[in-house]
Amino acid sequence: MLNASVKTDSWKQRKIHLDEIERYMQSDRDFIDDAALTRAIAANRNPDSLRIREIIAKSLAIETLNIDEAAALLNVSDPELLDEMEAAAGQIKRKVYDNRIVTFAPLYLSNYCVNNCRYCGFRLENKKIRRMTLSMDEIRRETEVLCGDIGHKRLIVVYGEHPVSDIDYMVESIRTIYDVAVPARQGIGRIRRVNVNAAPLCVEDLKRLHAVGIGTFQVFQETYHHATYARLHPADTIKGNYRWRLYCMHRAFDAGVDDFGIGALFGLADWRFEVLGLLAHTHELERAVGIGPHTISFPRLEPAKNTPFLQDSRLRVAEADFRKAVTVLRLAVPYTGMILTARESAETRRALLPLGITQVDASSRIGVGAYANPAVDNSQDNRQQFVLGDLRSLEEVIRELAEEGTITSFCTAGYRCGRTGKRIMDLLRSGKEGKFCKLNAVLTFREWLDDFAAPETASAAEPVIQKEIKEIEQEQPGMVKTFKEYYRRIADGERDLYL
CATH class of the missing domain: 3.20.20.70 (Aldolase class I)
Structure with a gap:
């Protein structure tokens, strides 16, 4: 020992x-300034609604917020503004990650x-x-x-x-x-x-x-x-x-x-x-x-x-x-x-x-x-x-x-x-990664469903896959031919195809 x-x-x-x-x-x-971060929380109390909505708009443009902007959001207590923040959070996720x-x-x-x-x-x-x-x-x-x-x-x-x-x-x-x-x-x-x-x-x-x-x-x-x-x-x-x-x-x-x-x-x-x-x-x-x-x-x-x-x-x-x-x-x-x-x-x-x-x-x-x-x-x-x-x-x-x-x-x-x-x-x-993600999400989901899913899970998932395929057809016409070829090959048993 x-x-x-x-x-x-x-x-x-x-x-x-x-x-x-x-x-x-x-x-x-180092780059963490405890006093500055603590001051930012205190200095941004009671933010007005106009400022909060401007900050939300910056987030929706996929721009990183600064410390004071984030501190202002942390201090929001108005239920209506909180609802707007949450709605924007979901919108950002869909914009970036689909x-x-x-x-x-x-x-x-x-x-x-x-x-x-x-x-x-x-x-x-x-x-x-x-x-x-x-x-x-x-x-x-x-x-x-x-x-x-x-x-x-x-x-x-x-x-x-x-x-x-x-x-x-x-x-x-x-x-x-x-x-x-x-x-x-x-x-x-x-x-x-x-x-x-x-x-x-x-x-x-x-x-x-x-x-x-x-x-x-x-x-x-x-x-x-x-x-x-x-x-x-x-x-x-x-x-x-x-x-x-x-x-x-x-x-x-x-x-x-x-x-x-x-x-x-x-x-x-x-x-x-x-x-x-x-x-x-x-x-x-x-x-x-x-x-x-x-x-x-x-x-x-x-x-x-x-x-x-x-x-x-x-x-x-x-x-x-x-x-x-x-x-x-x-x-x-x-x-x-x-x-x-x-x-x-x-x-x-x-x-x-x-x-x-x-x-x-x-x-x-x-x-x-x-x-x-x-x-x-x-x-x-x-x-x-x-x-x-x-x-x-x-x-x-x-x-x-x-x-x-x-x-x-x-x-x-x-x-x-x-x-x-x-x-x-x-x-x-730019939101472009989400487009690749949609294509590959469908392909890999098809794989998992065919290889592992119970019948009730496959049944619940099929409408989701079909909806995603329709969106691909509408939003990415240039990728449809290759995507559908890969999708067919996966359905036939081939694996690990990606775009």
């Missing part, structure tokens, strides 16, 4: 490269962690958690369930920060996932895009992730409030370094990763401050690397085994406040994808989807090894980081979306066609 502890300490000392923080800083301060929801599944590969975050079930001091790191054979079995039984095409893989799940393990595990192919009803089930949620990495390690073919690289700041961050993340841990985390996406871009996601954990500090922190991070990325975040996530704190910090009800973000946060984020960064996870209840997710959500997970199991072990209790398992709120299957979610007229997309074409980085930002801002 002593040798293991010494090795871990040595590993921790090598993780942070101070030069890979300092090279991106413009002064001795009538679709992208689905994915989380895959937790290890819950070992050297950090000691007070709110996290995986924290080092939590002795009630059963620690596990999946072997490559176990990863294959998990992936076979995800792509062969459920039909997922896109994963977000999650790693703790620990030597057992360092970059060598990450690269090998991603290769293993991509290698899995399982016969489906007509075609072959496989994962086409692996997104990564992990601890901040150095440039050299990020280059290795880029080389193995990842999709989006996610690192969440947790909280942008400096004092709160310091209080929750002990200074003697890797995660105690606020700036190592804050500048991770700058390093990712330099490593060739131009598709990244940011996020904050709502419930650690004032939720309004976190909204502005996410926007300030967006501004910095737009300034420094020329592109903003492909996705923004806004998970709320959820219960976790043996984590008393979460029992403080003062930390909870109320439903009405969370609804406003989602609305303002959609208006503030109108081009970004917005991820609403199964942390939230099914009821909350139904209520928030119309406000501009673009991605949800389903059939989610977050215990390490839980997909291949159906006996694991997915609500109280001692191998998982927190408790899920929405335990519905992918099939249930798809059927409900179809009944409401929304198409489910399994598209991963953008990554493989080079529609990432600045290229996708330009396409998103």
Whole structure:
């Protein structure tokens, strides 16, 4: 045990490269100015309706808002204006991303962690958690369930920060996932895009992730409030370094990763401050690397085994406040994808989807090894980081979306066609990306329905597909011939065709 502890300490000392923080800083301060963000919230109280409608118009033009504009939206209390903001949020989503929801599944590969975050079930001091790191054979079995039984095409893989799940393990595990192919009803089930949620990495390690073919690289700041961050993340841990985390996406871009996601954990500090922190991070990325975040996530704190910090009800973000946060984020960064996870209840997710959500997970199991072990209790398992709120299957979610007229997309074409980085930002801002998305959403949905859907789900989905095809015929006549040829080939059993 002593040798293991010494090795871990040595590993921790090598993780942070101070030069890979300092090279991106413009002064001795980082780009999150707590006092300025707090002042903006106070200075924009009681905004008048004319100003709010001007801000909404700017959002509808797919322009990133400034801090004061977002702060004004955060201060809106008039029900009529709130309704207008929500309507605009939905309109923006349809303009940029069309009538679709992208689905994915989380895959937790290890819950070992050297950090000691007070709110996290995986924290080092939590002795009630059963620690596990999946072997490559176990990863294959998990992936076979995800792509062969459920039909997922896109994963977000999650790693703790620990030597057992360092970059060598990450690269090998991603290769293993991509290698899995399982016969489906007509075609072959496989994962086409692996997104990564992990601890901040150095440039050299990020280059290795880029080389193995990842999709989006996610690192969440947790909280942008400096004092709160310091209080929750002990200074003697890797995660105690606020700036190592804050500048991770700058390093990712330099490593060739131009598709990244940011996020904050709502419930650690004032939720309004976190909204502005996410926007300030967006501004910095737009300034420094020329592109903003492909996705923004806004998970709320959820219960976790043996984590008393979460029992403080003062930390909870109320439903009405969370609804406003989602609305303002959609208006503030109108081009970004917005991820609403199964942390939230099914009821909350139904209520928030119309406000501009673009991605949800389903059939989610977050215990390490839980997909291949159906006996694991997915609500109280001692191998998982927190408790899920929405335990519905992918099939249930798809059927409900179809009944409401929304198409489910399994598209991963953008990554493989080079529609990432600045290229996708330009396409998103212009509304052109949504056109590609509609074509590929229909093609991939046809695949999933033919390979995995129960009869009642297929029945609910067919009118949605036909409606989307009619819109393609009307809106994209130049693409109709190729699209219909691909659609026919997929119906005949061919797979993974995209435009």
